[in-house]
Amino acid sequence: xxxxxxxxxxxxxxxxxxxxxxxxxxxxxxxxxxxxxxxxxxxxxxxxxxxxxxxxxxxxxxxxxxxxxxxxxxxxxxxxxxxxxxxxxxxxxxxxxxxxxxxxxxxxxxxxxxxxxxxxxxxxxxxxxxxxxxxxxxxxxxxxxxxxxxxxxxxxxxxxxxxxxxxxxxxxxxxxxxxxxxxxxxxxxxxxxxxxxxxxxxxxxxxxxxxxxxxxxxxxxxxxxxxxxxxxxxxxxxxxxxxxxxxxxxxxxxxxxxxxxxxxxxxxxxxxxxxxxxxxxxxxxxxxxxxxxxxxxxxxxxxxxxxxxxxxxxxxxxxxxxxxx
Amino acid sequence: xxxxxxxxxxxxxxxxxxxxxxxxxxxxxxxxxxxxxxxxxxxxxxxxxxxxxxxxxxxxxxxxxxxxxxxxxxxxxxxxxxxxxxxxxxxxxxxxxxxxxxxxxxxxxxxxxxx
Numbered sequence: 001x002x003x004x005x006x007x008x009x010x011x012x013x014x015x016x017x018x019x020x021x022x023x024x025x026x027x028x029x030x031x032x033x034x035x036x037x038x039x040x041x042x043x044x045x046x047x048x049x050x051x052x053x054x055x056x057x058x059x060x061x062x063x064x065x066x067x068x069x070x071x072x073x074x075x076x077x078x079x080x081x082x083x084x085x086x087x088x089x090x091x092x093x094x095x096x097x098x099x100x101x102x103x104x105x106x107x108x109x110x111x112x113x114x115x116x117x118x119x120x121x122x123x124x125x126x127x128x129x130x131x132x133x134x135x136x137x138x139x140x141x142x143x144x145x146x147x148x149x150x151x152x153x154x155x156x157x158x159x160x161x162x163x164x165x166x167x168x169x170x171x172x173x174x175x176x177x178x179x180x181x182x183x184x185x186x187x188x189x190x191x192x193x194x195x196x197x198x199x200x201x202x203x204x205x206x207x208x209x210x211x212x213x214x215x216x217x218x219x220x221x222x223x224x225x226x227x228x229x230x231x232x233x234x235x236x237x238x239x240x241x242x243x244x245x246x247x248x249x250x251x252x253x254x255x256x257x258x259x260x261x262x263x264x265x266x267x268x269x270x271x272x273x274x275x276x277x278x279x280x281x282x283x284x285x286x287x288x289x290x291x292x293x294x295x296x297x298x299x300x301x302x303x304x305x306x307x308x309x310x311x312x313x314x315x316x317x318x319x320x321x322x323x324x325x
Numbered sequence: 326x327x328x329x330x331x332x333x334x335x336x337x338x339x340x341x342x343x344x345x346x347x348x349x350x351x352x353x354x355x356x357x358x359x360x361x362x363x364x365x366x367x368x369x370x371x372x373x374x375x376x377x378x379x380x381x382x383x384x385x386x387x388x389x390x391x392x393x394x395x396x397x398x399x400x401x402x403x404x405x406x407x408x409x410x411x412x413x414x415x416x417x418x419x420x421x422x423x424x425x426x427x428x429x430x431x432x433x434x435x436x437x438x439x440x
Contacts, residue, residue, distance in 0.1 A: 202429075208368070217364045240370035240428045283370070291427045311406065314424040 005046075005138070006292055006307060007145040009164035013180030015151040018170040018206040020055045021249055021261075022284070023047070023148035026168075026204075027104060028095060028260045029278075029285030030144070034102040034306060035313030037143075042101035043306050046087055046142040047094075049074060049109030050160040051150040057108040060094040062257040066108060074156075075110035083130035086137030095260065105142075116155040128159065135163045143306040144292075151180075153188075165194055166295060168288065170206040170243075173224050178203075178231045185234075198236040199295045204284055205242040207249075210276075241283040248277050286314070370428040371419045377435045378415065384438070386415040393422075396434040402426050 010023040027047055034043040049056040057066060057073075066073075072090030076082040082090070091105040116127055138145055147160040161167075167184075171177035181203065189195035205224075211217040228235055243249070248261050258264075262278045289310045296307060332340065365376035378389035390410035397407055406425040410418050423431055 211368070214364045217368065220368075221364065236429050236433050238429060240373055240432055242368065286424070287370075287428055290424070291429075294427050294430070311425050 004140065005142045005145050006166055006296065007135075007139070007147065007164040008166045008168055008288075008292075009147040009149060009160050010168050010170070011147075011149045011151075011157065011161065011184065012169045012171065012177060013151055013183055014171075014177050017151075017172050017177055018243065018249070019151070020051070020059070020148050022168070022170045022204060022206065022243065023146055024056060024059050025261050025281050026285050026288065027146045028262070029281040030289060031095060031097055031102040031104050032100070033282065033285055033289060033314075034097075034100055034143075035309050036100055037306060038309070042103055043144075044142045045102065045104045045144045045146065046091070046107065046138055047104055048107045048145065048147050048160070050113075050147045050156045051109055052111055052114040052154070052156060053150065054109035054111065056148040057106070059258060059260075060092070060106055061108060065092075065257070069108045073108040073110040075112045077107065077134040078113070078116065078127040078130050080126065080130045083134040083137075086134060086141060088137075088141055113156050114154075119155075124155065127155075131159050131163070161188060161192060165200065166292060167195065167201045168204060169201065170204045172207050173205050173227060175227055175230065178227060178234060182231055182234065197295075198233065199291070201234075201237040202288060202291050203234060203238045205239065207245045208242045210244045239284065239287055241280070241287045243280045243284060244276065246273060246277050248274055290314070370423060370432070371416050374419050374423075374428070374432050374435050375415050377432065378438065382435075382438050389415055389438075390418055392438045393431070393435055396438055397426060397431065400430065400434055402430070 010019045012019060024047070027045060031043070031045055034045075037043055047056070054066070057069075061069065069090075069092070072092075076090055077087075087105065087107055091107050093103055093105050095104040096102070116124060119127070135145075145163075147164060149157040149160050169177075169181045169184075171181065181201075185195050185201065194200045209216075209220065211220050228238060248264065262274065262281065264274065266274050289307070292307045293310045335343070363376075363380050365372045375389075378384050378393065379386070382389070384392060387410065394407050394410070398404060408418060408421040408425070413421075419431070
């Protein structure tokens, strides 16, 4: 069985749906849920900020730290000499779960990657080749790779998509979000056939209102069903697990170096609300691990060991223990 | 005339009982048709799938487990990933199930089950 890591790309064509927040925090939940590998090695996840706006990076690094990461950010992965070194040479480690040993490494984003949009075709081809080499090394070194992207078909977004084999699309439940995703599936599916397989796509409803009254839940359910009815081919991709609206998730972008949402220190009166957010991320994270295991279960040669063992690990612990750091 | 004949044969007590019964019944089928189906008590995946099976497909728990098992196998899910339904509540069984089979796949299969 190969050790090649699967790569998830967080991508939609609509901004403000929560790509970056989910890419960071659901990945953290996945790290907490990851099984220990049979060979005793720790599970490693690589988080790559493939958005030139660097929002994901700003969650973890202060402006000073970002400045200091100039020689180790994503731009270097497109450099023919630096790419050979692979990700182990230029990452930071924003998180390690002390219980299961799972580690999240970050490749910081780079404003300079914007220059590839206007580069000559020759320069773009050269950069693509370097990035492919870099990703081959990353797949061998890590168990899972996660890209955060920009909501438009930039050079960087297309490179992230080309390097991935699974798509996660956060949506706020409206027709535009699903239409944007349908567009990706239809148009980019011509280039990357895996995008036409509903098992390789997970749509995560985000910013869902917590309806406490029956009537509100009924209205919410009716609205969702009406939207889904227009996209029947996406039904098998839409997760039942969801992220609810929460003050903890608002306006985090722009506040630099805040880290993961669940690590915030809160007053005792807000603890239950934060636990609700934690529970949502865990539910989506667990569901994503299962979806990955299902998506690749018939492709034993490409199956990654961590993904293959996830079902065994979840037997008996679902709803129970998550490896707390 | 027919109605008068029927009514005139009734005793006063029987007539009052009939009136009471008429008052209690919904006045039209329209109101029944507009009644909202019950909603799951929260939006967690297990609650929503259980609600789909119990309320929308009107299945008893043991039948729901058996039919969902059949439906999942028909959709290509390997038997080894479906937990044994022995004496568990539907919710407990579904909790174990979605730790092995993706919740979306389970819901799509549940929606296709007819009582």
